[in-house]
Amino acid sequence: MLPKLSVIGTGYLGATHAVCMAELGFDVIGVDVDEDKIKRLAAGEVPFYEPGLPELLTKHSGGGKLRFTTSYEEAAEFADVHFICVGTPQLPGQLAADVSQVEAAFHALAPHLTRKALVVGKSTVPTGTAVRMEALLAELAPCKDVELAWSPEFLREGFGVQDTLRPDRLVFGLHSAWAEQQLRVAFGPIIAAGTPVVVTDFATAELVKVSANSFLATKISFINAMAEVCETVGADVTALAAAIGLDERIGKHFLRSGLGFGGGCLPKDIRAFMARAEELGVAEALSFLREVDEINRRRRVRAIDLGGELLGGPYPGARIAVLGAAFKPDSDDIRDSPSLDVAATLGSQGADVVIYDPKAMDNARRAHPELGYAATLEEALAGAELTMLLTEWREFVAMDPEAVGGLVAKRNIVDARNVLDAAAWRAAGWQLRALGRP
Ligand code: UGA
Numbered sequence: 001m002l003p004k005l006s007v008i009g010t011g012y013l014g015a016t017h018a019v020c021m022a023e024l025g026f027d028v029i030g031v032d033v034d035e036d037k038i039k040r041l042a043a044g045e046v047p048f049y050e051p052g053l054p055e056l057l058t059k060h061s062g063g064g065k066l067r068f069t070t071s072y073e074e075a076a077e078f079a080d081v082h083f084i085c086v087g088t089p090q091l092p093g094q095l096a097a098d099v100s101q102v103e104a105a106f107h108a109l110a111p112h113l114t115r116k117a118l119v120v121g122k123s124t125v126p127t128g129t130a131v132r133m134e135a136l137l138a139e140l141a142p143c144k145d146v147e148l149a150w151s152p153e154f155l156r157e158g159f160g161v162q163d164t165l166r167p168d169r170l171v172f173g174l175h176s177a178w179a180e181q182q183l184r185v186a187f188g189p190i191i192a193a194g195t196p197v198v199v200t201d202f203a204t205a206e207l208v209k210v211s212a213n214s215f216l217a218t219k220i221s222f223i224n225a226m227a228e229v230c231e232t233v234g235a236d237v238t239a240l241a242a243a244i245g246l247d248e249r250i251g252k253h254f255l256r257s258g259l260g261f262g263g264g265c266l267p268k269d270i271r272a273f274m275a276r277a278e279e280l281g282v283a284e285a286l287s288f289l290r291e292v293d294e295i296n297r298r299r300r301v302r303a304i305d306l307g308g309e310l311l312g313g314p315y316p317g318a319r320i321a322v323l324g325a326a327f328k329p330d331s332d333d334i335r336d337s338p339s340l341d342v343a344a345t346l347g348s349q350g351a352d353v354v355i356y357d358p359k360a361m362d363n364a365r366r367a368h369p370e371l372g373y374a375a376t377l378e379e380a381l382a383g384a385e386l387t388m389l390l391t392e393w394r395e396f397v398a399m400d401p402e403a404v405g406g407l408v409a410k411r412n413i414v415d416a417r418n419v420l421d422a423a424a425w426r427a428a429g430w431q432l433r434a435l436g437r438p
Contacts, residue, residue: 002026003186006079008105010037010068012048012264012333013122013153014085016160019053022060023165024189030068031075033104042068049332049359052161076112081186082119084109085153089335090268097126097272106133110140117143118182121150124209124269126276130173130202149174149183150202152209157263158330165190170197173205213269214289219254220261221295227257227436228298237436238418257436258417259303259342259390260296262327264335267293299435300342303416306433307346307386310412316350319409321384323377324391325357325364332359339390340364342416346388347371356380358393381407392417401428 002025007018010032018030032038040047044058060066069075075082086101102123109119119137121130130150137146150173155163170190172183180199184191191197198208227237237257245252261267270289277286311318327337334340337360347353347370354372355364356379365373374380377395381387381404389396397419405411411430415422418434425432 003080003182004078005029005186006031006075006082008032008072008075008082008084008109009086009101009123010034010041010047011085011087012050012157012160013087013155014083015041015046015048015057016050016053016155016164017083017085017122017153018066019056019060020161020164021186022066023056026065026186027078028060028066029075029078030066031070031072032068033070033108035070038068038070049330050160051158051330056161072108073112076109076114076117080117081182082109082117084119084121084123086123087264088123088125088268088272089264090271094275095271096275097124097268099125099129102129102133103136106136107140110137110146111142113137113141113146114143116145117147118179118186119146119148120183120186121148122153124152124213124265124272125150125206126272127203127206127210127280128276130206134175134202147174147176147179148202149179150205151183152205154209154212157333158328166193167195170195171205171208172197172199173202174199175202210269210273213266214273214286214292216254217261217266217270217296218288218292220256220266221292223255223257224260224299224436225295228295228302230436230438231302234438236438256418258299258392259338259435260299262336262338262341263331263333267296267336296338299416300338300345302435303342303388303390303414304345306414306416306435307388307412310414310431310433311386314349315346317352319352319383319385320346320354321374321380321387321408322346322353322355323357323380323387323389323396324393325355326360326391326393329391329393330359332357332363334360334363334367337391339416340368342388342390343371344368354380354384357391358395378404378407384408385410385412387413388416389413389420390416392419401425401430405429 005026005028008031010030022028046054088097091098134148230237241255277283322343324339356374415434
């Protein structure tokens with residue numbers, strides 16, 4: 001018989017995991033302390049934008065394989081394997097991650113575990129957290145046979161469903177053959193499809209996640225550092241990236257230069273990793289991550305400078321169309337969004353900023369009510385003296401320079417994601433500046 005699953009935490013990671021496990025044939029209960037979120041999920045509504053997820057949620061909540069609750073007691077009674085999928089955001093004013101939601105989830109679940117069960121941490125945590133949570137389970141769970149495993153998640157927002165159903169790899173940090181067996185059953189359909197499994201210890205499993213995100217962040221900052229050099233010598237970073245990416249050892253992925261990385265994961269993960277390394281006395285080993293972070297932030301300043309060059313002076317009063325608020329396309333997530341950060345800086349410098357984003361408008365407006373917002377791309381462009389393309393939504397990449405040229409007051413554009421055909425835009429009379437391109 002298949003084990004029953006609970007998924008604790010129903011944010012981007014947890015909701016996607018719960019729905020996808022139901023899609024794989026398991027009976028799943030999703031748990032969250034946020035009643036509003038649980039109500040919306042129970043009503044078949046995904047509380048964030050993730051392509052493909054609403055359809056699967058409807059399919060499985062309707063079909064009875066998936067339900068939602070705020071009761072840990074109910075989850076403990078129902079499930080044999082419990083996935084911990086709560087967030088670990090950056091602590092305000094610090095580099096370290098806030099693991100209080102992880103601790104709270106273990107504290108809330110453990111006292112209800114009266115029969116043998118496996119608890120599986122999926123949240124991204126500082127090394128050493130799993131060992132602490134194992135001790136907590138031993139102390140608080142009435143059943144002394146409850147075990148812990150750590151299996152980090154690698155899904156990307158916008159590709160959450162496909163990344164969960166067909167991940168590149170599964171990583172199991174564990175302490176017993178029984179735990180491995182449980183995980184091999186819980187991920188049975190994914191393993192059967194040929195997904196490689198790495199079985200290891202807790203510390204390695206925790207580290208795989210943060211080192212993978214650190215590598216990705218480093219790759220992006222590497223190409224953005226090359227963009228800085230290209231700007232000085234008049235070279236083209238997009239051609240450079242294409243050329244070095246053809247070397248299989250380097251690879252073409254994650255070499256898109258531009259405004260840099262943001263979101264709820266890469267920025268806070270490299271910072272939390274540095275903070276943890278400091279605590280562990282190995283800060284020096286990760287000192288390069290500080291540079292990775294700084295290169296990343298410098299791109300925002302550079303994008304703003306390029307806009308100033310096009311305007312021929314400072315920003316006060318300038319009407320600026322900001323295209324994109326989400327940290328990347330196909331997401332409504334504005335956490336640590338480079339685009340929204342640039343928009344807010346322009347606004348604070350006195351520019352008349354009008355933002356349009358296909359999905360992130362509500363989130364952006366809540367975070368920055370002081371900025372201007374437009375209901376459509378056309379409305380954002382109308383009368384603009386400068387256009388800043390900051391998130392590469394398809395709608396923006398596909399703009400016809402001649403058609404949109406008729407809407408703006410001045411044909412000035414900063415392509416901060418290197419996605420426009422510069423020659424075509426210039427031929428249509430636009431002054432175009434891009435990061436790392438002549
Ligand atoms: C990232 C990782 O890619 C996932 O594997 C991981 O599971 C996830 O974090 C997490 O820790 O939960 P995500 O934050 O959804 O996923 O976004 P990415 O697709 O990695 O993009 C991150 C940022 O890098 C975006 O702002 C994107 O615009 C930027 N980026 C990405 C570039 O600037 N250049 C690139 O070549 C690629």
